[in-house]
Amino acid sequence: MKKKFNRRDFLKIASIGTATAIALSCGAIQTAPPTAPEPDSLPTDIPQPQVDSSSREAEVLVLGAGISGLAAARTLADKGVSVILLEARNRIGGRMWTDTSLGLPLDLGASWIHGVKGNPITALAKQFGVETVVTDYDNGILYDFDGRELSEDDYKEVEDLFESIYGEVAQMQDDTDTDMPLQQAFDEVVSKMDLSTEELHRLDFYIQGQFALELGADPDNLSLWEWDQDEEFGGDDVVFPQGYNQIADGLAKGLDIRLGVKVTHISYGADGVDVETSSGTFSGEKAVVTFPLGVLKQAAVKFDPPLPESKQSAIDRLDMGVLNKVYLKFSEVFWDEEFEGISYLGEETGEWCDWLNFVPYINEPVLMAFHGGAKGYAIEELSDDAIIAGAMKTLRVIYGESIPEPEGYLITRWGRDPLAFGSYSHVPPFASGEDYDALFEPVDDVLYFAGEATSREYPATVHGAYLSGIAAAEEI
Structure with a gap:
């Protein structure tokens, strides 16, 4: 035995929970x-909500349909705010990605609820009737x-x-x-x-x-x-036998989500926000930016005017792991x-x-x-x-x-992955938790930010990303 x-x-x-690294071998x-980045190559077969794609204007544009973007859009929509959610991928979920190409659901990104007591993802799993199993x-x-x-x-x-x-x-x-x-x-x-x-x-x-x-x-x-x-x-930590996508799908129901729409340029000011994309320009009074830290560090999306120095410095100091x-x-x-x-x-x-x-x-x-x-x-x-x-x-x-x-x-x-450039954030030498706060801070009451890298308390987690989306919506 x-x-x-x-x-x-x-x-x-x-x-x-601390330890060392000796780096003995390579x-x-x-x-x-x-x-050099490479595009997503694995199959994507998650069913997506059907939405009306006629309008290009909303009170709030949410940029990115990961868990933070879904949380922000869900919160705003439930309060009667008109929202359009723009997502560059041909699926929702971002770094939550359940693949079924092998004939069974396997999570390629997030897998666990880390700590079920008081965790908002636990509440969502119960709300959506999603099975979990303790690790x-x-x-x-x-x-x-x-x-x-x-x-x-x-x-x-x-x-x-x-x-x-x-x-x-x-x-x-x-x-x-x-x-x-x-x-x-x-x-x-x-x-x-x-x-x-x-x-x-x-x-x-x-x-x-x-x-x-x-x-x-x-x-x-x-x-x-x-x-x-x-x-x-x-x-306990728990996994989803039928996939984490069930949480994303539950949040997405009824939302106006535009898939395959890649954001390239964001112009903002007192008159609102214009977002240039691969599918034309969208306009809103405000926007919630939920791009992963890796994407922000690559400056793949241009901001006009440029982001404040305090926010850009936080982006530069924090780092992305894999x-x-x-x-x-x-x-x-x-x-x-x-x-x-x-x-x-x-x-x-x-x-x-x-x-x-x-x-x-x-x-x-x-x-x-x-x-x-x-x-x-x-x-x-x-x-x-x-x-x-x-x-x-x-x-x-x-x-x-x-x-x-x-x-x-x-x-x-x-x-x-050119829409992630890593898995989640961490604090390298000379950065601090204050950088997460700076990354969350709104700009001119027009641009709001969400995502795991804006959560000082719970970075690198699904629940941190989810809570940041709700917080951004509440700020609006």
């Missing part, structure tokens, strides 16, 4: 970020680089070591006069310790789960002072189907180290692997064939050479 590996306890240090997957972080298993199962004592040693390291880093967080990369702080602590190569490697695995797979960024791009400035809801997924669908289950989490302490840290078993959620033979941070960007440089070969090499180390090839797969490349 295999021992259950407590993933949450191993990847997070109790409730204080294997076959290189770590340079992408240099049991205690139900996992960890394998070493040779496929051997690691014992409880092995990972307990690493956890204890991290608790001792954290105390010193937390003190530096309080005592330093100047911000620095979180990596630098941990390097200073670790440099004073006599650790073996094996201990360093296991620490590096721990860090990968804590940062790159949780925040989409490595510690060398996180602020020592501010990386953990956000808040959390309590309770978390990519690889789904593999098999003809049969060859793994331990009772374990939800499968972790692999491979020779190359960060490559194929974190897997989710979907049998407990949808009773289908599907595995999904995460790559985050630098490794998340790096995997985007590889071909589909190379990615699948890397995944299968790891699975054969654990489960043997006789396992079958996948009969289908899905691969995300959020860093190359």
Whole structure:
């Protein structure tokens, strides 16, 4: 009988949740970020609401039909405000994206409600009658680089070591006069310790789960002072067996949504807003801008007049991370189907180290692997064939050479998506929570902003994006 590996306890240090990065290896997957965007290539088959596309004027234009745009439009429309929602994609949801091309719903972007207690997405799930299933972080298993199962004592040693390291880093967080990369702080602590190569490697695995797979960024791009400035809801994390799109579809009902309309230029002033798009010009008294931080950083949309310096500086200081997924669908289950989490302490840290078993959620033979941070960007440089070969090499180390090839797969490349340029925001060195506030701040009572990168309390979350959309609508 295999021992259950407590993933949450191993990847997070109790409730204080901090760790280090040692950056021991840079294997076959290189770590340079992408240099050129590529359009969405995966199938999109989410049914869309039918809307009247005759008018080009409304009291409020909402730019972007992700969760924040849907929340803003829904709130305004329910108050009797006329709203047109413009979306560049041929689907709603933005970074919430449920794909069904493999014959079952699989979320390519957001997957979880993080903390169900008091979470507004929990309330929406109940309102729309959407099924959720709890993720049991205690139900996992960890394998070493040779496929051997690691014992409880092995990972307990690493956890204890991290608790001792954290105390010193937390003190530096309080005592330093100047911000620095979180990596630098941990390097200073670790440099004073006599650790073996094996201990360093296991620490590096721990860090990968804590940062790159949780925040989409490595510690060398996180602020020592501010990386953990956000808040959390309590309770379990849950997934949607039939897809997160059910939340987007519920919010979208009855809204005037124009799909395939790409915004290129926004002119605003005392007379209102004119929005130039790939489908002509739309006009409104006000507009809610919900573009992802990555799009704002690329200056892909022009503002006339330019955005205030305070807002542009916040855009420049905050950064966008990435978390990519690889789904593999098999003809049969060859793994331990009772374990939800499968972790692999491979020779190359960060490559194929974190897997989710979907049998407990949808009773289908599907595995999904995460790559985050630098490794998340790096995997985007590889071909589909190379990615699948890397995944299968790891699975054969654990489960043997006789396992079958996948009969289908899905691969995300959020860093190359020209309508996202990443997965979600984080606070790099010398940025702060105040930058989220600055990004939310309206401009001239005409332009309003929403999205996860405008939520100081809950950045990088669906609930943060949703609440920001409501807040922008309430400001209007």
